[in-house]
Amino acid sequence: MKKNFLLTPGPTPVPAEVLLAMATPSIHHRTPQFKAIFKEMNENLKYLFQTQNDVFTFACSGTGAMEAAVVNLLSAGDKAICVQGGKFGERWGEICRAYNIDFVPIDVEWGIAVEPEEIAQVLKKHKDAKVVFTTQCETSTGVLNDIKAIAEITKGTDTVLVVDAISSLGGVNLETDSWGVDVVVTGSQKGLMIPPGLAFCSVSKKAQGLVEKAKSPRYYFDFRLSKKALDKSDTAFTPAITLCIGLNEALKMIKRETLEVIFERNRKLARAVRAAMRAMGLKIFAKDPADVVTAVCSPKEVDSDKLVKIMRDEYGVSIAGGQAQLKGKIFRIAQLGYVNEFDLVMGISCLETVLSKMGYKFELGKGIGAFEAELLK
Amino acid sequence: MKKNFLLTPGPTPVPAEVLLAMATPSIHHRTPQFKAIFKEMNENLKYLFQTQNDVFTFACSGTGAMEAAVVNLLSAGDKAICVQGGKFGERWGEICRAYNIDFVPIDVEWGIAVEPEEIAQVLKKHKDAKVVFTTQCETSTGVLNDIKAIAEITKGTDTVLVVDAISSLGGVNLETDSWGVDVVVTGSQKGLMIPPGLAFCSVSKKAQGLVEKAKSPRYYFDFRLSKKALDKSDTAFTPAITLCIGLNEALKMIKRETLEVIFERNRKLARAVRAAMRAMGLKIFAKDPADVVTAVCSPKEVDSDKLVKIMRDEYGVSIAGGQAQLKGKIFRIAQLGYVNEFDLVMGISCLETVLSKMGYKFELGKGIGAFEAELLK
Numbered sequence: 001m002k003k004n005f006l007l008t009p010g011p012t013p014v015p016a017e018v019l020l021a022m023a024t025p026s027i028h029h030r031t032p033q034f035k036a037i038f039k040e041m042n043e044n045l046k047y048l049f050q051t052q053n054d055v056f057t058f059a060c061s062g063t064g065a066m067e068a069a070v071v072n073l074l075s076a077g078d079k080a081i082c083v084q085g086g087k088f089g090e091r092w093g094e095i096c097r098a099y100n101i102d103f104v105p106i107d108v109e110w111g112i113a114v115e116p117e118e119i120a121q122v123l124k125k126h127k128d129a130k131v132v133f134t135t136q137c138e139t140s141t142g143v144l145n146d147i148k149a150i151a152e153i154t155k156g157t158d159t160v161l162v163v164d165a166i167s168s169l170g171g172v173n174l175e176t177d178s179w180g181v182d183v184v185v186t187g188s189q190k191g192l193m194i195p196p197g198l199a200f201c202s203v204s205k206k207a208q209g210l211v212e213k214a215k216s217p218r219y220y221f222d223f224r225l226s227k228k229a230l231d232k233s234d235t236a237f238t239p240a241i242t243l244c245i246g247l248n249e250a251l252k253m254i255k256r257e258t259l260e261v262i263f264e265r266n267r268k269l270a271r272a273v274r275a276a277m278r279a280m281g282l283k284i285f286a287k288d289p290a291d292v293v294t295a296v297c298s299p300k301e302v303d304s305d306k307l308v309k310i311m312r313d314e315y316g317v318s319i320a321g322g323q324a325q326l327k328g329k330i331f332r333i334a335q336l337g338y339v340n341e342f343d344l345v346m347g348i349s350c351l352e353t354v355l356s357k358m359g360y361k362f363e364l365g366k367g368i369g370a371f372e373a374e375l376l377k
Numbered sequence: 378m379k380k381n382f383l384l385t386p387g388p389t390p391v392p393a394e395v396l397l398a399m400a401t402p403s404i405h406h407r408t409p410q411f412k413a414i415f416k417e418m419n420e421n422l423k424y425l426f427q428t429q430n431d432v433f434t435f436a437c438s439g440t441g442a443m444e445a446a447v448v449n450l451l452s453a454g455d456k457a458i459c460v461q462g463g464k465f466g467e468r469w470g471e472i473c474r475a476y477n478i479d480f481v482p483i484d485v486e487w488g489i490a491v492e493p494e495e496i497a498q499v500l501k502k503h504k505d506a507k508v509v510f511t512t513q514c515e516t517s518t519g520v521l522n523d524i525k526a527i528a529e530i531t532k533g534t535d536t537v538l539v540v541d542a543i544s545s546l547g548g549v550n551l552e553t554d555s556w557g558v559d560v561v562v563t564g565s566q567k568g569l570m571i572p573p574g575l576a577f578c579s580v581s582k583k584a585q586g587l588v589e590k591a592k593s594p595r596y597y598f599d600f601r602l603s604k605k606a607l608d609k610s611d612t613a614f615t616p617a618i619t620l621c622i623g624l625n626e627a628l629k630m631i632k633r634e635t636l637e638v639i640f641e642r643n644r645k646l647a648r649a650v651r652a653a654m655r656a657m658g659l660k661i662f663a664k665d666p667a668d669v670v671t672a673v674c675s676p677k678e679v680d681s682d683k684l685v686k687i688m689r690d691e692y693g694v695s696i697a698g699g700q701a702q703l704k705g706k707i708f709r710i711a712q713l714g715y716v717n718e719f720d721l722v723m724g725i726s727c728l729e730t731v732l733s734k735m736g737y738k739f740e741l742g743k744g745i746g747a748f749e750a751e752l753l754k
Binding site for chain 2: 004005006008010011012013014019020022023024025026027028029031032058059060061062063064067076094095098099100187189195196197216217218219220222237238239240241242243312313318
């Protein structure tokens with residue numbers, strides 16, 4: 001009897017209540033029935049984003065919403081700054097390149113957070129940079145960047161701050177309005193607890209100013225079309241109806257529990273997972289770890305790709321391996337979305353079992369013990 | 378006891394088997410488990426598209442895939458021809474405008490099919506047109522264009538033919554390869570019987586030639602990234618996993634029934650619906666009607682928007698009203714996807730009931746009688 005469980009940093013497990021809501025008979029999107037759901041969903045998205053700004057919903061993956069941010073804010077030849085400290089930070093650069101944006105990369109060593117001071121320096125040199133693109137949680141390395149401090153830098157300037165919070169929103173704190181973050185991008189399959197297929201952008205008034213001027217060609221991702229529709233609680237194009245229905249249920253669950261409680265749980269779980277790894281003699285990869293995904297250095301004798309494969313194919317427990325230059329070298333366990341302490345106990349027990357089978361020497365049960373002890377504090 | 382049922386030209390009803398498949402516990406997309414589903418889904422998409430070409434799947438609405446076709450084939454300043462005979466034909470023009478494509482519109486009166494000869498004439502005048510964009514079933518008017526005849530015109534030339542088959546693929550015949558259609562665009566929520574959120578483009582070798590040269594900026598919709606991923610049975614970005622799982626189930630149902638049987642059923646049902654409308658003294662709007670959606674002129678005394686609203690809100694039966702200049706003037710009933718004769722009996726009975734209540738004079742039961750008689754032939 002193999003049960004499958006996801007401890008990956010997206011997709012995350014979907015609560016049965018949400019799965020069942022999405023399995024109800026189809027409804028049409030241009031009806032009062034859907035409009036009521038969409039309206040409630042949009043209200044609750046504002047709660048999630050901690051914003052009064054518009055939050056636009058697109059049927060696409062997170063990357064689509066990242067592209068939406070680029071094309072709606074910039075024109076070919078415009079200058080931007082991209083913080084690149086992992087696979088997803090680099091994606092900002094790739095999208096800018098595709099749209100002929102003249103971007104200044106800030107290359108940060110994988111595993112550490114960007115120094116806000118470095119952004120301030122680069123911005124001083126490139127005062128004409130219209131946008132700073134950065135990442136809150138860099139999923140590929142498990143690093144958390146200090147968005148509050150970064151927003152302090154862009155706040156008083158004409159430069160707009162865009163944050164990829166795809167794997168962090170709803171998992172760690174991001175106070176869009178009070179910190180002064182102009183555009184926050186996220187996806188549906190992480191902290192939002194629904195399947196992939198929806199992505200979102202919140203857009204501040206300051207960012208809206210760039211939207212009017214941006215000349216990058218766009219249609220499906222055009223914020224102007226999204227805005228016109230949203231003002232009537234409608235969508236510019238056919239929405240992914242079932243995913244919106246699921247999201248509405250998931251957001252109600254989040255609101256009932258409150259963001260504060262969720263953030264605190266993830267904080268505790270992440271601390272306990274790190275304690276478990278250390279008790280097993282393993283090293284945490286990120287110097288500035290995010291509380292939603294823990295990246296762990298694989299022991300020398302263990303190829304992390306093989307570890308992930310055995311855990312998944314023989315035991316049904318999915319964690320993530322390393323990407324790009326970290327392939328085979330790290331594994332990543334998520335504390336994100338619909339995941340509680342006993343899900344992680346299962347994950348750590350499976351990890352202990354497979355590491356042991358793969359020849360790594362440590363005392364079985366040590367990880368679980370440290371995990372429990374940390375949570376009992 | 379109000380039961381809700383969809384007879385709209387998208388979204389269409391989703392079979393319970395498909396809804397339940399989508400409600401199973403989440404799986405990760407970079408796993409052998411998902412890869413096997415995705416591979417089978419892609420094989421069966423080729424059957425649906427009647428093609429050996431690559432079929433790219435995007436998490437987006439149909440419009441996203443239309444935009445994908447434009448940006449992957451053309452550069453700003455390139456010439457194209459857009460057949461505009463309804464709201465969706467006009468969308469080709471809108472997308473071309475957004476990307477500074479120099480497009481020649483062929484404006485066709487709403488309700489009639491484009492004359493293939495007209496396309497031939499325009500193409501003769503504009504030999505440098507790289508692409509002809511057209512629509513198979515124009516959902517807004519219920520018109521079917523003769524794609525086979527149009528493909529005959531572009532076949533021997535350097536011009537690539539792109540067909541929006543969003544509301545028709547899997548509903549009426551479209552022989553991508555044997556007719557010589559270069560790019561076929563479709564969406565998930567019509568003939569494919571799953572919820573909205575996925576869209577597709579099949580791309581011929583001839584079209585692939587343009588993809589290499591096209592300079593329109595693109596990232597999320599870049600066919601080159603899609604191709605590279607598809608060759609490894611993978612996706613460039615996180616796929617809409619549950620929708621892919623649902624699609625795989627739906628495509629297996631389609632393959633089991635065979636396209637021929639489905640096309641024949643829709644043909645018969647559409648003929649019977651038209652007979653029913655005529656028996657009730659109503660006029661079919663389209664001179665060249667498609668067998669997937671029947672557009673009907675509302676009687677003078679009946680505002681079709683009101684009719685649709687009462688049918689939906691008081692009786693639970695959703696049909697579609699008119700769009701743009703046809704608002705209030707026509708209503709549309711779909712014979713598409715998971716809809717059989719008794720679903721339509723219910724729809725026609727509801728229509729008879731509400732038309733009668735709204736003061737339109739005709740003999741109750743006449744429509745149903747004609748519908749049954751036509752099917753008994």
